[in-house]
Amino acid sequence: xxxxxxxxxxxxxxxxxxxxxxxxxxxxxxxxxxxxxxxxxxxxxxxxxxxxxxxxxxxxxxxxxxxxxxxxxxxxxxxxxxxxxxxxxxxxxxxxxxxxxxxxxxxxxxxxx
Amino acid sequence: xxxxxxxxxxxxxxxxxxxxxxxxxxxxxxxxxxxxxxxxxxxxxxxxxxxxxxxxxxxxxxxxxxxxxxxxxxxxxxxxxxxxxxxxxxxxxxxxxxxxxxxxxxxxxxxxxxxxxxxxxxxxxxxxxxxxxxxxxxxxxxxxxxxxxxxxxxxxxxxxxxxxxxxxxxxxxxxxxxxxxxxxxxxxxxxxxxxxxxxxxxxxxxxxxxxxxxxxxxxxxxxxxxxxxxxxxxxxxxxxxxxxxxxxxxxxxxxxxxxxxxxxxxxxxxxxxxxxxxxxxxxxxxxxxxxxxxxxxxxxxxxxxxxxxxxxxxxxxxxxxxxxxxxxxxxxxxxxxxxxxxxxxxxxxxxxxxxxxxxxxxxxxxxxxxxxxxxxxxxxxxxxxxxxxxxxxxxxxxxxxxxxxxxxxxxxxxxxxxxxxxxxxxxxxxxxxxxxxxxxxxxxxxxxxxxxxxxxxxxxxxxxxxxxxxxxxxxx
Ligand SMILES: Cc1cc2nc3c(=O)[nH]c(=O)nc-3n(C[C@H](O)[C@H](O)[C@H](O)COP(=O)(O)OP(=O)(O)OC[C@H]3O[C@@H](n4cnc5c(N)ncnc54)[C@H](O)[C@@H]3O)c2cc1C
Numbered sequence: 151x152x153x154x155x156x157x158x159x160x161x162x163x164x165x166x167x168x169x170x171x172x173x174x175x176x177x178x179x180x181x182x183x184x185x186x187x188x189x190x191x192x193x194x195x196x197x198x199x200x201x202x203x204x205x206x207x208x209x210x211x212x213x214x215x216x217x218x219x220x221x222x223x224x225x226x227x228x229x230x231x232x233x234x235x236x237x238x239x240x241x242x243x244x245x246x247x248x249x250x251x252x253x254x255x256x257x258x259x260x261x262x263x
Numbered sequence: 264x265x266x267x268x269x270x271x272x273x274x275x276x277x278x279x280x281x282x283x284x285x286x287x288x289x290x291x292x293x294x295x296x297x298x299x300x301x302x303x304x305x306x307x308x309x310x311x312x313x314x315x316x317x318x319x320x321x322x323x324x325x326x327x328x329x330x331x332x333x334x335x336x337x338x339x340x341x342x343x344x345x346x347x348x349x350x351x352x353x354x355x356x357x358x359x360x361x362x363x364x365x366x367x368x369x370x371x372x373x374x375x376x377x378x379x380x381x382x383x384x385x386x387x388x389x390x391x392x393x394x395x396x397x398x399x400x401x402x403x404x405x406x407x408x409x410x411x412x413x414x415x416x417x418x419x420x421x422x423x424x425x426x427x428x429x430x431x432x433x434x435x436x437x438x439x440x441x442x443x444x445x446x447x448x449x450x451x452x453x454x455x456x457x458x459x460x461x462x463x464x465x466x467x468x469x470x471x472x473x474x475x476x477x478x479x480x481x482x483x484x485x486x487x488x489x490x491x492x493x494x495x496x497x498x499x500x501x502x503x504x505x506x507x508x509x510x511x512x513x514x515x516x517x518x519x520x521x522x523x524x525x526x527x528x529x530x531x532x533x534x535x536x537x538x539x540x541x542x543x544x545x546x547x548x549x550x551x552x553x554x555x556x557x558x559x560x561x562x563x564x565x566x567x568x569x570x571x572x573x574x575x576x577x578x579x580x581x582x583x584x585x586x587x588x589x590x591x592x593x594x595x596x597x598x599x600x601x602x603x604x605x606x607x608x609x610x611x612x613x614x615x616x617x618x619x620x621x622x623x624x625x626x627x628x629x630x631x632x633x634x635x636x637x638x639x640x641x642x643x644x645x646x647x648x649x650x651x652x653x654x655x656x657x658x659x660x661x662x663x664x665x666x667x668x669x670x671x672x673x674x675x676x677x678x679x680x681x682x683x684x685x686x687x688x689x690x691x692x693x694x695x696x697x698x699x700x701x702x703x704x705x706x707x708x709x710x711x712x713x714x715x716x717x718x719x720x721x722x723x724x725x726x727x728x729x730x731x732x733x734x735x736x737x738x739x
Contacts, residue, residue, distance in 0.1 A: 178653065179661055181315060185645040186667050186692075189638060189733045196314065198739060201732030202725075229710045236714040236722055240669070240690060247665050247692045247708045 180259030183252055186244065187260065194263050202237070205260055214257035220245035221253075294325045294655050297385060297404035299375050299590065301331035301359060303340075303637035304625030305410030306737050307644035313366040315652055325652070328369035330385065330399060334359060336738070339473070340637050341730055342442035343480045346450050347487040347676050349684075355442065357738040365739075373399055378407065378594050380620065406651055409595075409607065409616075409623045410644070411588035413472055413635070415440070419584050423540040428548055435541040435550055436581035440472060452578045453484065459494035460577035463552055465536045466501045467584040470606075472626050472635045475689055477501075477582055478510050478517045479672035485525040490678045497528045498574060502557045504533040508565030513672070515713050516687035520674045524682065533557050533567040539579060550579040585635075587627035595621070601629045611705040612660055612695050613650030614643055622647050633693055633705050639668035641737055666705060667692045669733075671726035674718040685718040686726045 188196055192204040205213060223233045223242030231239035248256065296312060298305045309327045316325035336357045344350040362368040375387040376396055383403025388395040415438060424432035437449040453462065462484060466477045477499070485497040503511040509518035510530070521530055531554070538553040552574045561567035586592065586605035595607050599618040606629035607616060614622045624647050625640035633639055646664045653660055669690045677684045690712050693705040714722055 178649070178658055181318070182646070182649045182661050183665060185311065185649075186642060186665055189641060189667075189669070189736050190729060191732070195318070196736070198732065198735040200728060200735050202728055224709065229712070231712065231715055234715050236688070236716065236719070237725060239712070239715050240688065240725075243690050243692060243709050243712050244667055247667075247694055252665075 175258035176255050177259070179252070180255035183248065184256045184259045187256070190244075193260055195260075202241075207263075208261060210257045210261040213260050214253055217245050217248065217253045217257065221248070292324075294406060294651065295383075295402055295404050296325070296327045296406040296408060296651065297400060298327065298329045298408040298410055299331075299378075299385070300410035300412060300588070300625070301329040301362075301370070302336060302410060302412055302625065302640075303737055304640035304644045305329055305331070305408065306336065306357075306359070306362060307641045308408055308410060308624060308648050309368045310362055310366055310737070311645050311648040312651065313362075313368055315648060317366075319652065319656065321652075321656065322367070325655075326369065326402075327367075328371060328400065328404075329359065329362070330371045330373055330375055330387075331359075332372070332374045332391065334370070334372045337442040337446075338637075338734065339440070339442045340733075342439070342446050343476070343483050344673060344676075345442070345446050346439065346453060346480070347483050347678075348450070349673075349676055352443065352446060357734060359738075361739050371399055375399065375411075375590055377590075380407070380594070380618065383407075405620065407621045408647065409588075409591045409621060409627060410625045410640075411591050411627060412441070413585045413587065413626045414589045414592070416584040416586055419467070420536045420581075421538045423538065425541065428541040428543055432541075435548070436539060436579050436583075438582050439580060440476075440582050440585075449578075449580055453487070456488075456492050456495060456577055457547075458492045460492065460547075461496045461498065461575075462488065462578040462580065463498040463500060463550070463574060463576040464580045465552070465582060466499070466503075467582050468502050468535070470635060471582070471585045473670065474512045474634050474636075475517075475670050475672050478512055479674070480580070481528055481530075482517070482520050482525060482672070482674045483676055485528040486676045486679050489525075489527050495527065497525070498576065499528060499530045500534045500536060500552070500554060500574075501530065501532050502535045504558065504562035504567045506563055508532060508563045508567070513687060513689050513713050516672070516674065516689075516718055519717050520687075524675060524679075530566055531568055532563070533561055533569075536581065537571075539581065547577060549575055549577065551575045552579060585626075587623075591623065591627045594618070595623070599623075605629075610703070611643075612646075612664060612703065613654075614647040615650070622651070631698070631704050632707050633666060634668055634670075634691075636668055636670055638670065638733055639666055639693075641733065642666040642668075663695045665692060665694050665708070669729060671722070671729055673723065673726070683720055684723045685720055686723040687718040688714040688722060688726070688729075 192198045220241045224246040316322040338355040359370045373389040385399045424435045439445045439449040481499040488495040555571040556568045561569045599616045607623040624643045626635040671688045675682045675685045692709045
């Protein structure tokens with residue numbers, strides 16, 4: 151057991167995975183960026199009872215797709231929400247900072263069980 | 264890391280490549296992190312250090328200990344609703360039990376006095392009894408996280424309180440900006456008012472903890488007064504001024520509430536408290552506030568003060584000027600504070616202080632753009648925890664970390680027959696990057712965004728979800 155742990159430690163501690171193709175995700179980056187979601191959402195890593203729509207069990211495609219959609223709900227030029235519904239706007243503001251690669255890293259990390 | 268995830272990770276790795284660790288990669292060493300202050304920022308840092316260390320399968324190498332004065336944390340967030348009787352302090356009280364049992368965080372109850380940075384020893388009083396300057400940690404720390412919040416500075420005005428009015432002069436000016444006994448003190452003073460008595464809230468010069476907080480408090484107290492103390496007025500004394508006389512924070516939301524809802528709220532801009540004198544009128548304790556303009560030129564003709572004046576009220580909620588916790592300021596006195604020696608200087612990429620081995624998170628830091636607030640303190644804690652773990656594992660720090668802030672504010676109370684309980688929110692996102700002055704810091708990505716539309720019942724329901732969820736992210 152100890153050896154197994156140390157092996158994991160050795161490999162994961164290096165953590166950074168350089169993608170040579172689109173389907174590579176960065177564990178450390180996903181972990182850090184996705185921590186911007188756990189104030190408001192229950193997630194696989196840290197499930198909880200309160201909060202907005204739970205992200206527990208959501209797939210990579212669902213989360214990535216939703217993030218892309220919500221990002222559209224914030225106009226970065228006028229710095230205003232394109233939606234009048236406060237909840238949609240709130241989530242729009244929280245999707246807007248991320249690059250496409252970051253949204254992929256977040257979605258990948260949050261979809262792991 | 265779970266086995267399945269590890270396998271998947273390896274598979275993914277086959278498509279890419281792993282960066283190999285530097286020789287040894289700290290294999291023999293361990294992290295011994297001590298966190299002073301288990302509030303919004305400190306408790307989050309402790310939890311995430313342990314959760315992530317476990318996920319990286321290095322938890323056996325990462326020991327985390329919180330030291331806090333109290334083994335119960337009372338949330339400031341929502342504490343304005345204790346003033347109006349809508350919430351109790353008990354309902355806002357959190358223990359460290361989950362952090363201990365679920366994540367293996369160690370906890371020491373005690374007040375820290377000083378720190379021996381060179382040798383990793385922390386001195387203070389354990390359990391708040393007995394000797395006040397003994398070593399509190401059994402093993403020396405190799406990382407220190409300061410998360411002790413704020414301290415209050417009363418030097419900006421003179422306070423004259425005869426002993427026959429209040430034995431403790433500060434009882435004449437409850438701040439209720441650190442929830443707990445102070446909240447109860449202010450609540451009791453409000454409850455004991457007679458109808459037609461008045462209340463003043465004074466806002467300090469910035470930066471202060473929770474920018475929307477004073478306006479939120481003015482709204483809910485005004486709402487409560489209208490029902491419970493007919494004829495009473497609420498004076499809000501603000502050192503800021505704006506061209507249109509609306510509050511500088513959440514101008515749409517609070518502007519709407521001040522003009523359309525809270526007719527008993529008298530809002531005065533460009534005004535600072537210079538003196539507070541307490542006196543007795545029969546059994547009633549009066550407070551006379553001397554108020555002076557901040558700026559010689561009033562910024563508007565609506566509510567900006569143009570000449571010094573005085574105001575007498577029965578309750579004076581003076582929110583004093585703030586600075587980093589006294590302990591933080593003394594530990595960082597040599598090279599870790601800003602020019603005024605008020606706030607801790609950090610690199611917002613990792614929250615590392617220029618003082619070696621020390622990190623500072625939460626309200627104690629100097630930040631050009633990030634507000635002093637609990638939600639964002641929680642996120643700063645995660646960025647800091649990530650940086651500590653990456654550095655320990657020889658993984659480069661993330662280039663441009665993101666943080667986010669959200670402040671929900673009740674604007675009316677359940678007592679309000681016309682509106683019911685309504686709320687609004689203010690949110691913003693930030694990212695680390697190069698500023699126009701060629702310095703790296705957290706920059707605003709979204710700017711401050713207010714909830715669209717007027718304060719609403721829906722937002723009030725949303726606020727409950729947000730608060731429950733945020734506090735679970737810290738303490739559950
Ligand atoms: C009325 C009000 C409303 C607010 N509303 C919101 C909101 O809607 N959203 C939001 O994001 N923020 C809000 N805030 C702000 C939020 O409460 C603070 O920004 C947040 O608590 C800061 O976290 P912190 O960890 O830096 O400090 P704190 O939470 O104050 O924690 C500091 C801890 O350090 C401990 N400590 C200090 N000195 C020592 C010592 N010498 N030894 C041992 N322990 C020590 C204290 O006991 C305390 O537990 C509000 C604040 C107020 C007052």
